[in-house]
Amino acid sequence: MAKNVFLDWDTTASNNTDLGGIGIQGTNAVSNFDDALRTTMAQLRTGLDGKVVYASKSANYTALANDNNAVHRYTATATVALTAAATLAANWHYTVVADGAAVTIDPNASETINGLTTMIVPNGSTATIICDGSNFFTVIKPAPWEIITRQTLSAVSSFDLTGLSAFVKIRMTGTIYPSIASTLLLITSSNNGSSYDTGAADYSSHTLSWQAAAFSGLSGNTSSMTISAATSVNANADDAFQFELLFDNFNKTSFLKAKCSANFVGAAGSYITNTAHRRLSTTARNAFRIISGSGTLSGNVTVDGIRG
Structure with missing residues (x-):
C-alpha cells in the first residue's frame, strides 16, 4: 500500500518501501531519495502538527481517516458515524465536543465503542475517541464548572448579571x-435584564429557617425568590449573610429550580x-438580579456555571 499519509507508515521499517508512491528501496534511483525526503517533510507537517484541526458542525457527519487528531464541535443534535476501524487503523483519535445538544457516536457495522453499539456524548461534554484497529474506546469528560464572574459589591442598589443564556446550571x-x-x-429575567419577573405569583417558594431558638417555615407563591429572610442583621461585614445559591434548568424552556x-x-x-424555589413560567432565563428589601448591598460574590 502506498504511504500517502503519515498514518499509512508502518512501524516495521522494512515495510516502508515508498513515500507517496516514490520508491525508497536500495534499488531505486538516487534522485528518489531527495523527493522522498521532501515528501516526508510534507506528510509530517500535514499528518502531525497540521492535523490538530478544529471545525464547527451542526449536522450528522462521518468521521474519516483524515480526521485523525481533529476536534469537532457540534452545536446541534447530530450522529457521528465512524469509518470502519480497520480503515482508520490503530491510534487514530478524534475529539467530539457536544456544545448545543447531545451527540450520538455510531461505530461501523457491528463494531463497538466501550463495548456498546452506540454511545451518547451529553450536551456540554467532550469525548476523545481512540481506535485500536478493531473497535473504539473513549472517556467522556463531563462539562466543567467555569467561573463567570467574581465581584466586590460596595453600597450598590442591586447586583445584576446578564448574558447567561449559555448556562444550564449556575452557582x-x-x-x-x-x-x-x-x-x-x-x-x-428572560430578556437579558430589560425587565425582571416580579409578578405576585411568579415563583413558588418553600423555606425552613432557624433563628435564635426557634424554627419556622414558609411556603406559597411569591414575587421573588428569597436568599435570606432574616431582618435583624446589622449593617456591617461581621453580620454578612454567607450563602450558596444553585440554579438548574436556568436557560431551558422548563421550570427553573x-x-x-x-x-x-x-x-x-x-x-x-434553607429555601427551595421554582420559577412558574417555562420561558428560558438569561439574567438575574439580587436586591435588598431596603437600603444598599455590600460584600462579595462568585458566580460560576455549566454550559449546556
Whole structure:
C-alpha cells in the first residue's frame, strides 16, 4: 500500500518501501531519495502538527481517516458515524465536543465503542475517541464548572448579571450585607435584564429557617425568590449573610429550580435558612438580579456555571 499519509507508515521499517508512491528501496534511483525526503517533510507537517484541526458542525457527519487528531464541535443534535476501524487503523483519535445538544457516536457495522453499539456524548461534554484497529474506546469528560464572574459589591442598589443564556446550571456563593437590616431577594429575567419577573405569583417558594431558638417555615407563591429572610442583621461585614445559591434548568424552556442555603452568626444573633424555589413560567432565563428589601448591598460574590 502506498504511504500517502503519515498514518499509512508502518512501524516495521522494512515495510516502508515508498513515500507517496516514490520508491525508497536500495534499488531505486538516487534522485528518489531527495523527493522522498521532501515528501516526508510534507506528510509530517500535514499528518502531525497540521492535523490538530478544529471545525464547527451542526449536522450528522462521518468521521474519516483524515480526521485523525481533529476536534469537532457540534452545536446541534447530530450522529457521528465512524469509518470502519480497520480503515482508520490503530491510534487514530478524534475529539467530539457536544456544545448545543447531545451527540450520538455510531461505530461501523457491528463494531463497538466501550463495548456498546452506540454511545451518547451529553450536551456540554467532550469525548476523545481512540481506535485500536478493531473497535473504539473513549472517556467522556463531563462539562466543567467555569467561573463567570467574581465581584466586590460596595453600597450598590442591586447586583445584576446578564448574558447567561449559555448556562444550564449556575452557582453563586458569597457574603452580602445590607445597609439596613433587610431581606435579600432574587429575581430572574428572560430578556437579558430589560425587565425582571416580579409578578405576585411568579415563583413558588418553600423555606425552613432557624433563628435564635426557634424554627419556622414558609411556603406559597411569591414575587421573588428569597436568599435570606432574616431582618435583624446589622449593617456591617461581621453580620454578612454567607450563602450558596444553585440554579438548574436556568436557560431551558422548563421550570427553573433553585435552592439556597444561607446563614449568619454575629452581634445581631444567628440565623440559618434553607429555601427551595421554582420559577412558574417555562420561558428560558438569561439574567438575574439580587436586591435588598431596603437600603444598599455590600460584600462579595462568585458566580460560576455549566454550559449546556
